[in-house]
Amino acid sequence: xxxxxxxxxxxxxxxxxxTNTTTQHPLIGSRIINAVQNGAKLxxxxxxxxxxxEFADIHLRQNIGTDxxxxxxxxxxxxxxxLYDREFVETRTEGFDELKCVVSRYTPRVVEQITGIRSNxxxxxARLYARSDKAMLLYAMGITQHTTGTDNVKSCANLAMLTGHxxxxxxxxxxxxxxxxxxxxxxxxxxxxxxxxxxxxxxxxVKDKFENAWCVEGLDDxxxxxxxxxxxxxxKGALKALYVMGENPMMSDPDSTHIELALSNLDFxxxxxxxxxxxxxxxxxxxxxxxxxxKSGTYTNTERRVQISHKALDPPGQARADWEIIQDVCRLxxxxxxxxxxxxxxxxxxxxxxxxxxxxxxxxxxxFGLSWPCPNEDHPGTVYLHKDRFTKGLGTFLPCEFRPLAExxxxxxxxxxxxxxxxxxxxxxxxxxxxxxxxxxxPEAMVEVNPEDxxxxxxxxxDLVEMTSRRGSIKLKAEIxxxxxxxxxxxxxxxxxxxxxxxxNPAHDPxxxxxxxxxxAVKIRRxx
Amino acid sequence: xxxxxxxxxxxxxxGWSRDxxxxxxxxxxxxxxxxxxxxxxRFTLDYTKPSMPPKSSFLPHSExxxxxxxxxxxxxxxxTKTILFGIRACDMTGILQSKSFMTTDTDDVFYRSRWxxxxxxxxxxxxxxxxxxxxxxxNSGPYARKGYDLQFYxxxxxxxxxxxxxxxxxxTIIEGFSDIDDSExxxxxxxxxxxxxxxxxxxxxFAQAMDRLANNGVSDxxxxxxxxxxxxxxxxxxxxxxxxxxxxxxxxTADQEGERIRTxxxxxxxxxxxxxxxxNPRSSQGLRLxxxxxxxxxxxxxxxxxxxxxxxxxxGRCSDYCPVHIGTIEVVKAIVKD
Numbered sequence: 001x002x003x004x005x006x007x008x009x010x011x012x013x014x015x016x017x018x019t020n021t022t023t024q025h026p027l028i029g030s031r032i033i034n035a036v037q038n039g040a041k042l043x044x045x046x047x048x049x050x051x052x053x054e055f056a057d058i059h060l061r062q063n064i065g066t067d068x069x070x071x072x073x074x075x076x077x078x079x080x081x082x083l084y085d086r087e088f089v090e091t092r093t094e095g096f097d098e099l100k101c102v103v104s105r106y107t108p109r110v111v112e113q114i115t116g117i118r119s120n121x122x123x124x125x126a127r128l129y130a131r132s133d134k135a136m137l138l139y140a141m142g143i144t145q146h147t148t149g150t151d152n153v154k155s156c157a158n159l160a161m162l163t164g165h166x167x168x169x170x171x172x173x174x175x176x177x178x179x180x181x182x183x184x185x186x187x188x189x190x191x192x193x194x195x196x197x198x199x200x201x202x203x204x205x206v207k208d209k210f211e212n213a214w215c216v217e218g219l220d221d222x223x224x225x226x227x228x229x230x231x232x233x234x235x236k237g238a239l240k241a242l243y244v245m246g247e248n249p250m251m252s253d254p255d256s257t258h259i260e261l262a263l264s265n266l267d268f269x270x271x272x273x274x275x276x277x278x279x280x281x282x283x284x285x286x287x288x289x290x291x292x293x294x295k296s297g298t299y300t301n302t303e304r305r306v307q308i309s310h311k312a313l314d315p316p317g318q319a320r321a322d323w324e325i326i327q328d329v330c331r332l333x334x335x336x337x338x339x340x341x342x343x344x345x346x347x348x349x350x351x352x353x354x355x356x357x358x359x360x361x362x363x364x365x366x367x368f369g370l371s372w373p374c375p376n377e378d379h380p381g382t383v384y385l386h387k388d389r390f391t392k393g394l395g396t397f398l399p400c401e402f403r404p405l406a407e408x409x410x411x412x413x414x415x416x417x418x419x420x421x422x423x424x425x426x427x428x429x430x431x432x433x434x435x436x437x438x439x440x441x442x443p444e445a446m447v448e449v450n451p452e453d454x455x456x457x458x459x460x461x462x463d464l465v466e467m468t469s470r471r472g473s474i475k476l477k478a479e480i481x482x483x484x485x486x487x488x489x490x491x492x493x494x495x496x497x498x499x500x501x502x503x504x505n506p507a508h509d510p511x512x513x514x515x516x517x518x519x520x521a522v523k524i525r526r527x528x
Numbered sequence: 529x530x531x532x533x534x535x536x537x538x539x540x541x542x543g544w545s546r547d548x549x550x551x552x553x554x555x556x557x558x559x560x561x562x563x564x565x566x567x568x569x570r571f572t573l574d575y576t577k578p579s580m581p582p583k584s585s586f587l588p589h590s591e592x593x594x595x596x597x598x599x600x601x602x603x604x605x606x607x608t609k610t611i612l613f614g615i616r617a618c619d620m621t622g623i624l625q626s627k628s629f630m631t632t633d634t635d636d637v638f639y640r641s642r643w644x645x646x647x648x649x650x651x652x653x654x655x656x657x658x659x660x661x662x663x664x665x666x667n668s669g670p671y672a673r674k675g676y677d678l679q680f681y682x683x684x685x686x687x688x689x690x691x692x693x694x695x696x697x698x699x700t701i702i703e704g705f706s707d708i709d710d711s712e713x714x715x716x717x718x719x720x721x722x723x724x725x726x727x728x729x730x731x732x733x734f735a736q737a738m739d740r741l742a743n744n745g746v747s748d749x750x751x752x753x754x755x756x757x758x759x760x761x762x763x764x765x766x767x768x769x770x771x772x773x774x775x776x777x778x779x780x781t782a783d784q785e786g787e788r789i790r791t792x793x794x795x796x797x798x799x800x801x802x803x804x805x806x807x808n809p810r811s812s813q814g815l816r817l818x819x820x821x822x823x824x825x826x827x828x829x830x831x832x833x834x835x836x837x838x839x840x841x842x843x844g845r846c847s848d849y850c851p852v853h854i855g856t857i858e859v860v861k862a863i864v865k866d
Contacts, residue, residue, distance in 0.1 A: 030759050055756075437775055437777075437791065
């Protein structure tokens with residue numbers, strides 16, 4: 001998030017797209033509801049009629065996978081009606097002419113054809129967003145989990161810069177992180193192209209710095225593979241060994257049949273997790289890890305706040321903190337590590353990561369955490385990003401053209417399946433499906449079907465249906481609901497009994513490698 | 529009546545700790561107050577309304593009720609002798625109401641055992657603990673009328689102590705307490721009570737809302753409006769002194785061994801009322817909220833109220849903590865406005 005969570009309370013307008021905020025970030029979702037009830041406006045862009053739709057001033061239900069067209073259309077109206085922030089564009093950005101040229105082709109009429117959004121609604125949304133003073137744009141996986149994920153994100157940034165809606169209190173672009181520490185994992189360089197704090201592996205000065213810090217030579221200066229590329233490489237035999245930590249690709253990655261083939265083609269698979277997951281069952285070696293309550297350390301949340309977590313219980317059996325396991329694996333591999341605590345590691349992070357330099361254990365214990373960038377011990381941390389200047393100086397508009405889903409419906413596979421999570425289950429269910437109360441609330445996979453489609457196909461509420469894509473087939477119960485538009489079905493990836501990722505499309509974004517979980521073609525029929 | 533100098537309080541708590549587990553307000557990191565085992569270093573009298581009611585002393589968030597192995601079933605009955613020191617009058621009323629509910633029609637032996645082994649020492653409130661206190665409306669505070677073993681009134685350098693039971697009386701047989709029976713002390717207590725009572729604002733809408741509910745005068749639309757924004761966290765039930773619903777789970781602990789656990793549950797969850805067929809008589813979140821509030825304000829047994837107006841005891845915690853403002857105060861005001 002470029003803003004902090006507290007700033008939600010003071011925004012004048014929320015532009016919410018691709019986030020089912022009340023179920024996936026309920027505390028942020030409730031702040032949005034409170035703010036709207038106190039007079040803030042809400043523009044919702046989401047194909048599904050989620051809980052926030054009840055509070056929206058305007059709800060644009062776009063055809064799935066047409067986000068770039070929607071955002072370009074909104075920018076078209078804003079430029080056409082001269083509602084953009086001239087001063088911001090002139091002083092803080094570059095590339096406006098290129099943007100103008102691209103979005104000029106996305107007139108409301110053209111956008112209506114692509115997205116199904118009525119041109120009047122699009123224009124009203126554009127005016128509401130552009131004319132508000134403090135506007136927060138919020139998005140999540142509905143924007144990123146597409147083959148055009150990077151383009152979708154760029155378009156969100158273009159829109160915010162065009163209107164000057166970034167770099168001020170309660171004004172900014174806010175991707176909501178779906179896990180307690182996904183921000184922290186990225187910050188710590190758990191990405192194929194960077195070290196900690198987004199220092200690029202291809203930068204020779206960065207390479208030198210880490211070689212010196214770790215007293216080693218020859219650190220790899222080429223970007224590594226993303227998960228989707230690793231699985232392709234494994235299936236081809238180019239990748240021989242995989243060490244998986246706290247991830248369950250057998251359930252969470254698209255096209256599970258392909259994942260199983262890829263993993264079984266490896267020479268060596270190590271899985272480090274707190275439970276024996278579907279992926280761990282396939283492993284040559286399983287390393288039992290301690291859960292959050294059984295180890296100390298820090299997490300970095302969605303507002304970039306680094307927070308402390310203390311050990312409350314001893315880990316069971318042979319389980320140990322992840323860092324202890326990794327340290328021993330390194331020692332045995334011939335690289336001596338001798339940290340004695342998570343704090344030791346934080347000290348090293350402070351030394352090699354400029355944005356974390358001032359985030360010491362002592363400070364985060366005293367101050368309820370600190371948000372980066374925090375370049376030194378006297379720095380108070382950063383509540384919102386991009387005040388006065390962007391990290392690189394001027395913000396560059398990166399206009400994008402609309403590209404359709406990698407797999408569009410046809411006569412046989414005539415529905416679009418879009419996937420997500422429900423309130424009561426978490427991801428692949430490794431943890432939440434072991435909790436009886438959560439199992440009572442959401443015991444099995446459901447597929448949401450629009451009433452009109454259900455009538456045509458003779459499907460009633462709770463009927464068992466078979467859902468098939470080009471990659472696989474599952475059986476699950478139908479929930480007949482207006483929440484999904486016609487010709488769209490929604491389901492979740494929590495349940496191994498009806499593993500929705502057997503169906504999803506492994507096609508992925510060319511830059512980020514993120515798969516298109518949010519749209520693939522399927523057919524459904526009622527089971528006899 | 530008794531009196532106890534403030535400077536002698538720690539000595540008394542230390543003394544009690546020899547025979548009892550004494551739970552009292554302790555100051556934690558970031559000055560947070562938690563009711564926890566007495567620790568002289570962290571014990572404090574500088575506290576307002578604890579964020580949680582003391583109900584977990586009787587119905588823990590999660591407890592094993594029996595174990596099972598080859599030799600049969602073994603109930604797990606807790607008999608730890610405990611003193612709750614410094615609880616508030618609203619919570620005292622909540623304890624009485626819950627005890628009555630949990631042990632009258634069906635005797636919950638697990639609950640009863642904890643109840644029988646727990647003594648209560650109420651700290652009377654001199655005024656509202658924060659802006660959501662409304663015990664004077666529900667007739668359940670700011671000082672306890674019954675149920676306590678001892679009740680403390682803070683009158684400056686010392687406490688006036690009311691003895692509410694035989695066991696309470698025995699607690700005062702320890703160095704520090706002395707008898708005080710002059711009329712001056714009684715007057716002091718009465719004026720404390722009177723001032724406290726007057727300093728807590730009444731909510732005139734409360735009785736009106738109860739009337740409306742009793743006469744079916746509340747539209748379903750109102751409940752749906754609340755239901756639309758409820759995020760189903762169940763927090764209002766967890767912080768409520770009189771919510772005692774629980775769920776039961778069986779768990780295998782070893783090859784031939786298992787245990788039955790009960791955990792807090794909430795009527796706001798969909799599965800709470802869902803039937804085996806899939807049918808749910810409380811089919812929407814609005815109807816589930818209606819059920820909860822009617823349980824507090826309409827459907828209660830006079831036997832269970834112990835002199836209070838209803839089975840809401842006016843602690844205001846649901847209004848303190850609900851992320852989308854569906855606390856009892858907001859609900860009764862909306863009912864009257866509806």
